[in-house]
Amino acid sequence: GNSVTQMEGPVTLSEEAFLTINCTYTATGYPSLFWYVQYPGEGLQLLLKATKADDKGSNKGFEATYRKETTSFHLEKGSVQVSDSAVYFCALSAAPFSGGYNKLIFGAGTRLAVHP
Amino acid sequence: DTGVSQDPRHKITKRGQNVTFRCDPISEHNRLYWYRQTLGQGPEFLTYFQNEAQLEKSRLLSDRFSAERPKGSFSTLEIQRTEQGDSAMYLCASSLNRGGGRLYNEQFFGPGTRLTVL
Numbered sequence: 001g002n003s004v005t006q007m008e009g010p011v012t013l014s015e016e017a018f019l020t021i022n023c024t025y026t027a028t029g030y031p032s033l034f035w036y037v038q039y040p041g042e043g044l045q046l047l048l049k050a051t052k053a054d055d056k057g058s059n060k061g062f063e064a065t066y067r068k069e070t071t072s073f074h075l076e077k078g079s080v081q082v083s084d085s086a087v088y089f090c091a092l093s094a095a096p097f098s099g100g101y102n103k104l105i106f107g108a109g110t111r112l113a114v115h116p
Numbered sequence: 117d118t119g120v121s122q123d124p125r126h127k128i129t130k131r132g133q134n135v136t137f138r139c140d141p142i143s144e145h146n147r148l149y150w151y152r153q154t155l156g157q158g159p160e161f162l163t164y165f166q167n168e169a170q171l172e173k174s175r176l177l178s179d180r181f182s183a184e185r186p187k188g189s190f191s192t193l194e195i196q197r198t199e200q201g202d203s204a205m206y207l208c209a210s211s212l213n214r215g216g217g218r219l220y221n222e223q224f225f226g227p228g229t230r231l232t233v234l
Contacts, residue, residue: 004158043120044159044207044225089158102211102221103149103172106158 002027006090006107013080013114021075021110023064023090031092033057033066033073034104038087047075047088080114087111118142120226122208128232129198136194137229141210148191149223150183151207152176159207165191166213198233205230 007022025033035047035057048057053068062077073090090107121140129135141148146167151159162181163173167188177183180198185191195202209223 043227044209046222049222091158102147102213102223103161103164104151104159104223105161108156108158 002031002092002094002105004090004092004105004107006088006110009087009109009111011110011112013112015082015114015116016079017114019075019077019080019084019112021088021090021112023073023075023107025071025073025090025092027071027092027094029094031094033064034091034093035062035064035073035075036089036091036106038089038109040086044089080112082114082116085112085114120208120210120224122206122226122229124229125227126230126232128234130234131200132197134194134196135198135231136192137206137231139191139193139208139210139226141190141208142212142224143189145210145212145224146188147211147213147221147223148185149209149211150191150193151209153205153207153228154203162193195231198231200233203231203233 003026005024032051034049036044037047038044048059050057050066056065064073064075087109089109091104093102123138148165150162153159162177163183165185168185180196183193205228207228208226211221211223213221
């Protein structure tokens with residue numbers, strides 16, 4: 001079945017450090033891939049997405065590239081800020097022809113803590 | 117505020133009691149999803165509606181769970197005879213499906229209802 005695996009946290013970084021959060025997936029067909037972020041006390045928000053192989057999603061300085069050959073969608077940011085402290089979820093949406101109807105399948109989440 | 121709203125935000129109940137949660141999606145959104153998130157895990161899909169029709173239910177949704185969206189607007193999720201294992205955050209999301217095959221329609225999430233079963 002479809003699944004998402006992401007690196008365990010917490011990830012603790014100093015401000016302005018480089019961030020990588022690994023995400024790999026298993027899926028039939030051609031899924032769309034997403035990163036969601038959950039700030040303390042808030043709901044899930046879409047951070048970025050990529051809908052086909054080699055697409056790069058980007059938003060707020062975060063980037064992720066859809067790599068079909070390695071079934072990966074790693075999240076990166078060149079210089080993190082304290083305000084980036086949150087839980088990050090990698091997710092996929094199965095292609096409609098496999099009956100997914102756009103439901104999201106999430107990884108377990110990675111907590112990021114950025115210190116000044 | 118035009119986002120997805122959920123009520124209540126917190127619910128504490130005793131084992132064996134029934135509980136009902138409400139979700140109000142973004143107006144005009146025709147799709148509505150329910151997810152469950154347990155501590156330290158990502159959300160898991162429960163069920164989804166296209167307008168008032170419930171089109172898919174996860175195996176996670178036992179016969180104690182029922183969801184409705186009677187007029188294609190708000191939705192309710194009821195859990196009967198609650199068990200301690202039902203303690204979780206229940207998330208609602210909505211999206212506007214314009215058709216188009218593989219095109220993804222962004223899901224907007226509500227703040228969730230945290231259920232604690234004692």
